Amino acid sequence: MIVENSLDEVKKRENALSIIKDIVESDGRDSLFDLTGLSGGFIADSSEISLLETYVGPAIFEDALQEVGIEHMGGEKVLPLNRTSSGILATILTLVKEDTNVVHYLAKLPAHPSIPRSCKLVGANYSETDVFDEFSIPDNTSLVVITGSTMDHQVIDEEEFKKVIDMAHQKDIPVMVDDASGARLRTTVFNQAKACDLGADIAITSTDKLMPGPRGGLMAGREDLIDEIKVKVNQFGLEAQPPAVLAMLNGIKNFNGDNLIKSFTRKDDLFELLSEKFSNFEKTPTGVMISPEGLAGEIDIPHNLSQKDLAFVFSFILLKDHGIITIPPVSMPGASATIRFDLSTSDAFDLDLNDLNKKIVSSFEELQDVIPNEEKCREIVFSS
Incomplete structure (x- = not known):
């Protein structure tokens, strides 16, 4: 296993935050797409x-x-x-x-x-x-x-x-x-x-x-x-x-329920796009998700990673290559490793779903390329 305990989960989170910092400093905040549904904010004058x-x-x-x-x-x-x-x-x-x-x-x-x-x-x-x-x-x-x-x-x-x-x-x-x-x-x-x-x-x-x-x-x-x-x-x-x-x-x-309603309808479009490539994505009320078990079911090459490790590696590829923040890289110890693409966040309001689909597919293809090499996977999760 790559992520074996709570300390490992803390370390992978620290790495994810370091990657986010590097992206913001080099390419600006607009290069990040927080699709966790937990993006929050601080509104004050x-x-x-x-x-x-x-x-x-x-x-x-x-x-x-x-x-x-x-x-x-x-x-x-x-x-x-x-x-x-x-x-x-x-x-x-x-x-x-x-x-x-x-x-x-x-x-x-x-x-x-x-x-x-x-x-x-x-x-x-x-x-x-x-x-x-x-x-x-x-x-x-x-x-x-x-x-x-x-x-x-x-x-x-x-x-x-x-x-x-x-x-x-x-x-x-x-x-x-x-x-x-x-x-x-x-x-x-x-x-x-x-x-x-x-x-x-x-x-x-x-x-x-x-x-x-x-x-x-x-x-x-x-x-x-x-x-x-x-x-x-x-x-x-x-x-x-x-x-x-x-x-x-x-x-x-400043909570606007209309944003949730909008994401409730757009999720069907994203799900349809992903279904052309994948069999195990599921709809959520505000987006789509794939569980560690579902992701493992999409893999067709030999490997020794656990189902959760697959989710961690996949989500780190999404972050490093495309600036897409999902929950597994930044989560606290014990949180679900399910990867959600939440369309209720401000970063998702004007996101081109065709482009998002292409980035998810590209990241999955890279995942399949690297998972036979456990050391490379460990580097993806723990090294910025």
């Missing part, structure tokens, strides 16, 4: 930036965020965090006791790794399923978790969503929703209700996913629970700092 002081910033921008955050997420109160994972950790630290159960329902396994990892930290028993008929809530359960939209944009059925919440509340168990991209994807593209409006006690979204906000998290929900969780957030330094809060505020204000 000079008058706002002048207020980004340690105490002035929170006094002004956190108060303003309450109004727009509740409108965006629902609930009684919102809490800005430095990461969605931070909100998940803080919620589990607050609500989950050692030796209790945490049960999780999502549209497709696996869950984001921050959830089982947080449960492990507190010594809780964790289980997850994507089969509704197999979902149950055992005795001594302290938290029920629902994922609104998975890392690969598989969206939960709204009726199942409501049934899981009802099952939990019948036993007086709080429900946390990991709605990282779902807070926009579910509501805008699939016309589902906000998680809090469906009865969730806590919902958390990523403010850089499918919106022009910063890498950060925004939690919404019951005021009493938000207040309890906020204590843990402050104790462990998980809160969002003033610049991120400002960017969240303006990111939500």
Whole structure:
């Protein structure tokens, strides 16, 4: 294997960022095409930036965020965090006791790794399923978790969503929703209700996913629970700092659901183009994707790479040769290695899909050329 552990994942990410830096410095930002769906942004004017002081910033921008955050997420109160994972950790630290159960329902396994990892930290028993008929809530359960939209944009059925919440509340168990991209994807593209409006006690979204906000998290929900969780957030330094809060505020204000709708239709055109060459691309709500397993199924020459390694090498070729940023090169340890081409990002709005198709095909042909040479593949992933 090329990428064997979390340290390797950190190293490949560092290399990817170095490549991105080199491209920007040599050819300019316009030579990059961020198709991750996580491109985010930082919208602010000079008058706002002048207020980004340690105490002035929170006094002004956190108060303003309450109004727009509740409108965006629902609930009684919102809490800005430095990461969605931070909100998940803080919620589990607050609500989950050692030796209790945490049960999780999502549209497709696996869950984001921050959830089982947080449960492990507190010594809780964790289980997850994507089969509704197999979902149950055992005795001594302290938290029920629902994922609104998975890392690969598989969206939960709204009726199942409501049934899981009802099952939990019948036993007086709080429900946390990991709605990282779902807070926009579910509501805008699939016309589902906000998680809090469906009865969730806590919902958390990523403010850089499918919106022009910063890498950060925004939690919404019951005021009493938000207040309890906020204590843990402050104790462990998980809160969002003033610049991120400002960017969240303006990111939500500038969120345009029409961009998601446009990508929802354009993805069919890209899928049709790719289907002329490939058999294993799949549609997502806002683009197309190919899983490590699917990519392996496209390979017709002998090699010794794992399926994930194939995805890493392919995605690095896309980045190095064509400036196309997908999730695997820049992701955090434990993230999905599925390669998504998300058409909801600003870099994709005016992208020529025929040209994108040619670049994907060219990169795949190079992948087939290099995979018999494992050392060359290692160099592609780890050396800028």
